Amino acid sequence: MTEIMVACDDVSRTYGTGLSAVVAVHGTSCTVSAGARIAVAGPSGSGKSTLLHLMAALERPTRGKVTWPGLPVTADTRAHLIGVVFQSPSLVPTLDVAENTGLPLVIAGVDRSEVARRVAEALELVDVAELAAKLPEEISGGQAQRVAVARVLARRPRLVLADEPTGQLDHAAGRRLLDALLAATAHLEAALVVTTHDNAVADRLDTHWTMREGRLLTAVVPS
Numbered sequence: 098m099t100e101i102m103v104a105c106d107d108v109s110r111t112y113g114t115g116l117s118a119v120v121a122v123h124g125t126s127c128t129v130s131a132g133a134r135i136a137v138a139g140p141s142g143s144g145k146s147t148l149l150h151l152m153a154a155l156e157r158p159t160r161g162k163v164t165w166p167g168l169p170v171t172a173d174t175r176a177h178l179i180g181v182v183f184q185s186p187s188l189v190p191t192l193d194v195a196e197n198t199g200l201p202l203v204i205a206g207v208d209r210s211e212v213a214r215r216v217a218e219a220l221e222l223v224d225v226a227e228l229a230a231k232l233p234e235e236i237s238g239g240q241a242q243r244v245a246v247a248r249v250l251a252r253r254p255r256l257v258l259a260d261e262p263t264g265q266l267d268h269a270a271g272r273r274l275l276d277a278l279l280a281a282t283a284h285l286e287a288a289l290v291v292t293t294h295d296n297a298v299a300d301r302l303d304t305h306w307t308m309r310e311g312r313l314l315t316a317v318v319p320s
């Protein structure tokens with residue numbers, strides 16, 4: 098049977114209360130299987146990021162349940178098993194590319210030689226190995242975003258959730274970033290969920306989900 102990385106069971110997330118309450122995600126059920134490659138599209142404000150944050154355990158549902166049947170997710174293991182890529186890379190300006198990539202591993206107390214090994218592998222996977230000694234200010238926005246992906250991959254996650262990862266990149270840099278994400282998650286045998294407004298991005302993924310007003314419409318598998 099296919100392993101389920103994350104399952105949302107009738108999940109809702111409401112922000113605020115009373116008249117100002119916003120139902121960002123409404124009664125949504127879905128599953129992400131091991132190795133799945135899913136694009137989540139939908140208009141701005143339709144709940145894509147909120148759904149992703151619920152899957153990442155960065156938000157708690159106000160109703161329903163999110164579970165990770167195939168992953169031993171606890172507060173301690175979450176960040177290693179589930180990698181989240183945001184729209185903006187948020188690198189530490191005073192650390193070089195290799196140090197930025199290894200920072201979460203160093204904080205987690207991973208052995209120095211193991212950090213070096215995983216950083217080298219991750220930078221290779223996203224094709225920025227030659228930038229290892231550069232500072233963030235010395236690299237392009239597209240390269241910085243690939244370093245942010247490497248920082249996630251260095252933890253060897255089983256599930257990668259990318260929230261508009263190409264949103265701040267031009268077409269060519271966006272394509273390169275997506276190439277790197279697809280190749281790296283295939284290498285790590287990780288499932289990948291990408292939210293996007295861009296059809297060119299969605300078309301590269303196997304399964305298409307659409308959100309409207311907080312609801313997940315029927316998933317479409319392109320022929």
Ligand SMILES: Nc1ncnc2c1ncn2[C@@H]1O[C@H](COP(=O)(O)OP(=O)(O)OP(=O)(O)O)[C@@H](O)[C@H]1O
Nearest residue numbers: 112119120121139140141142143144145146147148
């Ligand atoms: N922390 C928050 N507090 C209050 N409202 C929020 C919060 N986060 C999201 N919302 C609201 O929830 C709704 C869904 O937002 P969400 O960011 O999930 O949508 P989205 O589809 O990802 O949008 P975009 O494509 O513009 O990023 C919106 O109405 C938004 O204003």
